[in-house]
Amino acid sequence: MPLLQVKNMTHYFAGLRAVHNYNLTIEPGEVHGLIGPNGAGKTTIFNLITGVYRPTEGEITLEGKSLIGLFPHEIASMGLGRTFQNMKLWRHMTVLEHVKMAHYSELTYGLVGAFFGTAKRYKEEEEIEQHSYELLRLLGIENIADQNVLNLPYGVQRKVEMARALAIRPRILFLDEPTVGMTPEELKEMMDVFRKVHEEFGLAIFLIEHRMKVVMELCEQIQTLNFGEVIAEGTPEEIQNNPKVIEAYLGKEEVE
Amino acid sequence: MKERKNKRFSRIREMFSGIPALGWLVGALVAVIIEYYFGNSLADFLHMDRLPVLFGVVVILKRPLDIPGAFVYVMLIYAIPIAVVARLTSRLMNRIAGFFDRLPLWVSAIVHLILLYYVLSVWTDLSDYRLLILKLSLIAIMVTLSLNVINGYMGEFSCSHPGFMALGAYVSSIFSVGLFVNDRILGHALLGVVPAWVGQLVFPIGLLLGGAIAAIGALIVAIPSFRTRGDYLAIISLAFMFIVKSLFDNLGFLGGARGLGSQPDWATLPTIFIWAVLCIWTINNFVESTMGKALNAVRDEESAAESMTVNTRKTKMIAFMFGAFWAGIAGGLFAHVLRYVNPGTFGLRKLAEVLAMVYFGGLNSVIGSIVGAVGFNLLSEMLRPLEIIKWIIIPTLLILVMIFRPTGLIAFKHFDVREILKPKLKAKERM
Ligand SMILES: Nc1ncnc2c1ncn2[C@@H]1O[C@H](COP(=O)(O)OP(=O)(O)OP(=O)(O)O)[C@@H](O)[C@H]1O
Ligand SMILES: [Mg+2]
Numbered sequence: 001m002p003l004l005q006v007k008n009m010t011h012y013f014a015g016l017r018a019v020h021n022y023n024l025t026i027e028p029g030e031v032h033g034l035i036g037p038n039g040a041g042k043t044t045i046f047n048l049i050t051g052v053y054r055p056t057e058g059e060i061t062l063e064g065k066s067l068i069g070l071f072p073h074e075i076a077s078m079g080l081g082r083t084f085q086n087m088k089l090w091r092h093m094t095v096l097e098h099v100k101m102a103h104y105s106e107l108t109y110g111l112v113g114a115f116f117g118t119a120k121r122y123k124e125e126e127e128i129e130q131h132s133y134e135l136l137r138l139l140g141i142e143n144i145a146d147q148n149v150l151n152l153p154y155g156v157q158r159k160v161e162m163a164r165a166l167a168i169r170p171r172i173l174f175l176d177e178p179t180v181g182m183t184p185e186e187l188k189e190m191m192d193v194f195r196k197v198h199e200e201f202g203l204a205i206f207l208i209e210h211r212m213k214v215v216m217e218l219c220e221q222i223q224t225l226n227f228g229e230v231i232a233e234g235t236p237e238e239i240q241n242n243p244k245v246i247e248a249y250l251g252k253e254e255v256e
Numbered sequence: 257m258k259e260r261k262n263k264r265f266s267r268i269r270e271m272f273s274g275i276p277a278l279g280w281l282v283g284a285l286v287a288v289i290i291e292y293y294f295g296n297s298l299a300d301f302l303h304m305d306r307l308p309v310l311f312g313v314v315v316i317l318k319r320p321l322d323i324p325g326a327f328v329y330v331m332l333i334y335a336i337p338i339a340v341v342a343r344l345t346s347r348l349m350n351r352i353a354g355f356f357d358r359l360p361l362w363v364s365a366i367v368h369l370i371l372l373y374y375v376l377s378v379w380t381d382l383s384d385y386r387l388l389i390l391k392l393s394l395i396a397i398m399v400t401l402s403l404n405v406i407n408g409y410m411g412e413f414s415c416s417h418p419g420f421m422a423l424g425a426y427v428s429s430i431f432s433v434g435l436f437v438n439d440r441i442l443g444h445a446l447l448g449v450v451p452a453w454v455g456q457l458v459f460p461i462g463l464l465l466g467g468a469i470a471a472i473g474a475l476i477v478a479i480p481s482f483r484t485r486g487d488y489l490a491i492i493s494l495a496f497m498f499i500v501k502s503l504f505d506n507l508g509f510l511g512g513a514r515g516l517g518s519q520p521d522w523a524t525l526p527t528i529f530i531w532a533v534l535c536i537w538t539i540n541n542f543v544e545s546t547m548g549k550a551l552n553a554v555r556d557e558e559s560a561a562e563s564m565t566v567n568t569r570k571t572k573m574i575a576f577m578f579g580a581f582w583a584g585i586a587g588g589l590f591a592h593v594l595r596y597v598n599p600g601t602f603g604l605r606k607l608a609e610v611l612a613m614v615y616f617g618g619l620n621s622v623i624g625s626i627v628g629a630v631g632f633n634l635l636s637e638m639l640r641p642l643e644i645i646k647w648i649i650i651p652t653l654l655i656l657v658m659i660f661r662p663t664g665l666i667a668f669k670h671f672d673v674r675e676i677l678k679p680k681l682k683a684k685e686r687m
Contacts, residue, residue, distance in 0.1 A: 082563050102564035106565075109547075111547075114548055
């Protein structure tokens with residue numbers, strides 16, 4: 001059974017067809033890429049699969065279970081983690097609080113624990129704190145655990161977001177342009193992080209990315225999207241040499 | 257010149273920097289005991305008509321000739337004894353605080369609370385007016401803090417708090433007056449008149465009923481409001497407040513607009529003090545837990561919270577009902593302090609007052625709400641002699657706070673009890 005499967009998904013925004021007849025199959029541990037010009041519908045596909053929008057038509061299953069009609073938090077708890085194009089960090093919270101928060105669905109101490117501070121609560125909070133520190137160490141940011149995220153440099157904020165997404169213990173991770181605006185050093189570090197989480201957790205990754213270098217280096221399979229439709233699909237070599245892709249995408253964007 | 261002043265100032269700060277909370281409490285206890293025995297004679301000696309009830313500020317505004325007397329009084333009764341005792345006992349108190357610091361936090365918290373209670377109780381023994389102000393301030397803390405959960409921690413804008421207070425006030429009054437008082441409006445006491453100690457035992461039931469009904473009211477507001485994102489809550493909650501008010505206006509068997517009186521005298525200082533402590537304790541527990549911090553996540557970036565497995569809708573509902581519950585309890589206590597309740601109390605003016613306390617004290621902060629509620633109540637009483645001018649000064653102050661500290665005086669601060677109670681090193685020793 002594939003880890004994630006999308007069949008014939010179509011979505012309209014009040015008459016505008018943002019996604020048309022989209023199909024996707026990701027097996028455990030695979031790294032897939034999604035490329036396409038601005039406004040092609042890439043983020044919309046992420047939002048449809050993660051439950052932010054409900055597709056007009058189509059089927060989505062994660063390990064055989066349908067995701068249609070579920071809340072995003074339910075889909076996330078099933079092991080689908082994600083980051084956002086514009087990060088969406090919580091501006092009044094520290095790095096550690098971010099990562100702890102993503103353990104929300106694991107908490108079982110309930111309202112009694114929350115209101116009266118039971119022993120169970122402190123035990124569980126301690127456990128998720130341990131796990132959070134492990135992730136912060138993995139990303140090399142445990143030394144800034146108590147800092148507010150707003151004061152951090154951009155590349156570090158991206159790492160915080162990554163740690164937060166990993167904290168839900170995902171089996172597949174959706175990354176929406178995770179390297180945008182990064183300096184070359186930050187980019188190199190981030191690529192190492194991708195490889196690390198991919199290898200360490202056997203994580204499947206679904207990546208939206210504008211930098212061709214990153215996509216070509218990391219992904220096993222790539223889809224090219226234009227006006228909501230997949231115009232080409234295949235391995236990095238196949239995509240690179242596909243005339244349709246060159247016309248729709250590579251021809252307009254600068255190849256890095 | 258300026259430097260010398262700074263130096264003197266920092267020397268004073270240095271002198272008092274090593275005093276733990278325990279030391280200040282003991283100092284305050286000594287001061288209120290001195291006042292208890294000598295306050296009236298000192299006021300006589302200083303040719304004041306009566307004892308300056310709220311630290312002499314009312315006197316200053318009412319009878320300017322008494323200003324020197326009030327100053328001497330405050331220095332002799334409060335400032336000097338507190339400073340001297342706190343300073344002289346600082347070493348001993350630090351040792352005791354250090355001992356408590358090694359025990360579980362609740363032991364230390366209870367000891368400090370008992371001490372604080374004694375200070376307040378001796379202080380209010382001298383004047384019924386003081387007692388009333390203190391009771392109302394404690395209730396205001398509960399109302400402010402519970403609204404802060406919604407408007408501060410969760411970042412929604414709710415206007416229904418007076419409505420929740422009204423529900424709590426009426427439900428607990430129906431309970432206490434209906435069952436235990438022979439009354440003109442609610443008729444014969446169904447369970448008969450009971451002695452005060454029995455009253456103290458059953459009073460929590462009435463309050464909890466009030467809190468529960470307020471929480472159910474919150475559910476009615478929350479279901480339509482949290483279905484969609486946007487400013488629906490502000491509008492729906494405002495409507496709810498007006499509906500509750502006109503409901504009680506029109507319920508003839510509860511006295512209608514004339515209100516419901518003769519509540520038994522059950523809201524004593526210890527009762528209110530315990531409820532206020534419970535309120536602060538549970539709310540602080542909640543907002544410091546990851547479950548409670550989910551409110552901040554929802555406020556700052558709701559879609560990210562959802563994607564990180566946070567059940568945002570449930571989180572908002574719980575917080576809203578929890579806030580309403582405490583507003584209901586506070587309303588019940590309020591009705592039994594005044595021993596009278598009418599719908600007119602829970603209108604726009606109350607709403608303005610509660611919102612002012614929340615935003616003045618500081619959003620997302622327990623200590624801010626305490627400071628906001630107590631500060632606002634004291635200020636409001638102190639400025640009472642100014643009559644109409646008071647309503648120019650208070651809004652002006654609020655506007656100034658909003659300009660210079662848009663989120664309030666003490667916003668976004670953790671209320672860390674252990675940190676507050678722990679022994680203090682002198683500034684010098686800390687380096
Ligand atoms: N909530 C929405 N309501 C209406 N239209 C939307 C909505 N979200 C996206 N769209 C439209 O759908 C199309 C696809 O947008 P989407 O954000 O998915 O593009 P993208 O491929 O992620 O682009 P970019 O590279 O700029 O991030 C665009 O035309 C956009 O304007
Ligand atoms: Mg996008």
